[in-house]
Amino acid sequence: MLLPLSHQHALTLKRLQPSTGEEASMQKFKLRTIVALSVAGTLGVSQSAVAQERKVERIEVTGSNIKRIDAEGPAPILIITKEEIERHGAGTVAEVLRSMPINNFGQFSETTLGGNSFAPGTSAVSLRGLGANTTLVLLNGRRMANYGFGQNITVSFVDLNSIPIGAIERIEVLKDGASAIYGSDAIAGVVNIILRKDYKGVELSASYGEASAGDSAQQRYGLTAGWGDPAKDRFNVMAVLDYFKRDATMARDRDFSRNADQRARGGFDLRSPAGSPGTWLTAGRGGFADNTVFPTCPAESIGLFSGQTTCYFNFQVFIPLIPPTERQSAFLRGSYEFSPAISAFAEFGYNKNETEGTSAPTPAQQNLPVGHNSNPYPFVVPIRYRFLDVGPRLDNLVTETTRVVAGVKGFGAGWDWEAAYSSAESDSANRRRNFVSQPALSTLVSNGIYNFVNPSANSAALVDSLRASPFRLAVSTVKAFDAKASRELMQLPAGPVGVALGFESRKEKVSDQLDPLSVQGLIVGSGGATASGDRKQKSLFGELSIPVLKNLEAQIAVRHEDYSDFGRATKPKVALAWKATPDLLVRASYSEGFRAPSLQELYLGQATSFPSFIDTPRCNSYTAAFGANDARTLAVCSSAQVRTISQGNSALQPEESESSNIGIVWEIIPGLSMSADYYNINHTNRILQPSVTFQLLNEASFPGTVNRFAPSATDVLANSPGQLQGVGSDPNVGLIRKYQNLTRQETNGVDLDLRYRFKVGALGVVTLSSLTSHILTFRNTAVPGNPLVERAGTYEFPRTTTTNSVNVNNGPWSYGLTLRTRSMFQQNNQRVLTHVASFTTADAQVQYVGFKGLKLVFGVNNLENKAPPFSDNENDGYANSTDNPVGRYFYGRVTYTFK
Secondary structure, three states: OOEEHHHHHHHHHHHOOOOOHHHHHHHHHHHHHHHHHHOOOOOOOOHHHHHHHOOOOOEOOOOOOOOEOOOOOOOOEEEEEHHHHHHHOOOOHHHHHHOOOOEOEOEEOOOOOOOOOOOOOOOEOOEOOOOHHHEEEEEOOEEOOOOOOEEOEOEOOOOHHHOOHHHEEEEEEEOOOOHHHHOOOOOOEEEEEEEOOOOOEEEEEEEEEEEOOOOOOEEEEEEEEEEOOOOOOOEEEEEEEEEEEEOOEEHHHOOOOOOOEOHHHOOOEOOEOOOOOOEEOOOOOOOOOOOEEOOOOOHHHEEEEOOEEEEOEOHHHHOEEEOOEEEEEEEEEEEEEEEOOEEEEEEEEEEEEEEEEEEOOOEEEEEEOOOOOOOOOOOOEEEEEEOHHHOOEEEEEEEEEEEEEEEEEEEEOOEEEEEEEEEEEEEEEEEEEOEEEHHHHHHHHHOOOOOOOOHHHOOHHHHHHHEEOOEEEEEEEEEEEEEEEEEEEEEEOOEEEEEEEEEEEEEEEEEEEEOHHHHOOOEOOOOEOOEEEEEEEEEEEEEEEEEEEOOEEEEEEEEEEEEOOOOEEEEEEEEEEEEEEOOEEEEEEEEEEEEOOOHHHHHEOOEEEOOEEOOHHHHHHHHHHHOOOOHHHHHHOOOEEEOEEEEOOOOOOOEEEEEEEEEEEEEEEOOEEEEEEEEEEEEEEEEEOOOHHHHHHOHHHOOOOEOEOOOOHHHHHOOOOOOEOOEOOOOOOOEEEEOEEEEEEEEEEEEEEEEEEEEEHHHEEEEEEEEEEEEEEEEEOOOOOOOOEEOOOOOOOOOEEEEEEEEEEEOOEEEEEEEEEEOOEEEEEOOEEEEEOOEEEEEEEEEEOOOOOEEEEEEEEOOOOOOOOOOOOOOOOOOOOOOOOOOOEEEEEEEEEEO
């Protein structure tokens, strides 16, 4: 169950409400201690030092640099506790965050294969659907190194898979813009992952899970050990070791995904037209009106592609829905108290993540000369073909992440202060096998050696000569020094004014390099990207907490950033919290945010890719001249792979945003509480590539980026531009695409959180909760100058996502049932408007803690073994960014703790 900060303490506040006199003072002190211990600040000072120096315990909450007495304030915060993570039954941080209703479009994980081809095996969070690069991810309140490979080339993000779930104490999610507090990227909000600290004792854990289909096995083992009590020994040292391994879930092992031909389910045939056996592209050549398949093409594989015959290929037999993964993690933290007012701390983290990816064998389009053993025609003929004998393309992706933090903190002269140095690095190596070298292929074709029609005639040595082993190496680093201090500045009639001041200096660097063949675009059907750049950043920030009235608090924050590349940014935030009654809090905020251009967007080298698209200007001209059904029009209007280059743009400016929130937190009756928040975000100056269609239709606006051959006689007759270069085996570049500040998007919606806790006789304590996020509007466009288009309720943008749960605690036993629901959404594939049905799954869990030091857990996710609803937008037959393909999943966990 996911609860806002207020709900976690509402019942405690009510029960511990003081009466009068000395008893009231003691109750207040106990209350503050309970709150402080349960949501201790991400950088908190040791409890003994604070207790001796100050009479009142103050805590730090994500979204503010000012420590406060009350846990609740102007910021809407969602907290996922360690217990809630365990009840989820998740093996990764991404699985936990993926269940949050506010994490939607733009998030991705290992299951998002089609939208994550440039950073396979990784996971990222996207609050409000604004994109992974608009959500700031912190670890213990500080930045992590971005993943070295940009998702889809340039999207910078923190890989959630680099954070061991066993080391997490809780996750705090700020559902509001926070650039005034934290700087760049905090447009949609902040995810602050808090790791365990000051632990004393030893904890051992082991878990195992498996799908009812007999696959997707998952195992995890953990060790947490801590020595020293800060209150007595003045020190604490804690170590966490975590091991995780998950087997693959293959597309061929699920009914809905085993075949890309989805026509039997009411969808489309999404198989590849490049098969083995292959197809001679004879249409329009030598008097042929149609293409010709190889003689051995099975009847069930013969079909029409762009109106012409082809031999289709079902690549799904090779594809994992979820790839196999293995991770090893270590986290070490130590603290030492020099005096009651000064202490030091240090953290070290290491994570190694290895993922094995598999793709179908290489598809290719190749011209066969006259006289070639596989060309039976008296003219040069192109073929579509797939190199099954070379084998499936394999990716071994290994990422090692290291992080070191060292700092001091303390209290004196009324100031809480802290200073620290941090260094984080993400090293990734993607080593690939069974790819096809274009130079080797061209040599074999020109020599007439390789047999496409009868590949069994090719020797093993000949096939091996085609193989290429491309690689990609990336390093991303961030080094920072930060210092901040807070105190009570002055006393007003309504209470003390709090102030926080801070400074940060940061250096970021990325290097993303390819093998020589990939750099030159000489790996068949595979592109690549290189990027290298660095920048420095300095910032000053300040914050005030002003008690305007006894029951009205104002937060004012501002942060000024100076970047060595694009320039400067200054962003403010204003928020109010009004305690209308002892049980009702009303809050509102306005903030401005920004996202600095990523280093990939700024410094990306020439990234070669081969997207398939229709040359719209030529298609329009031919349609107008000859009609839509003319063979010449059909040939021109068919989709083709075009050699395309993407590159960075050092003139980019930051993306910007304006955000507003208004909400309430209300304890309706004892035990029953709710919160409701309305949000509105306007995101402008977005960095995108113009769509291919827009760029082709507006060539004059992008001079030198669209490369064509001279118009043929038929082109002149149709008043059409010439054919794009870079089609098929043509080594020229057809399209050059740069990143630009182009468009904007806007969204608003409502979050609702209900919780009811009560006791039912012998049944025990029952907790009911409901967490809902509803998108009212989400409008954007990828085409500059075009009106915004409503996306809410369209593909992968469900309007409503809800998590409902019931938990029962009865002595050593606890039971839980959770229902997760997303609403239906439309999809528009191949001009046919359909719907992806709503999807609800039920998860159940039982825990037993009746044995000393031992916790036993058994759970089942997706109790009814529901398959995800059909979607004809995906080869896998389901919407893989919103739905889970595993089916019913059983798991068990044993945890033993001894002090």
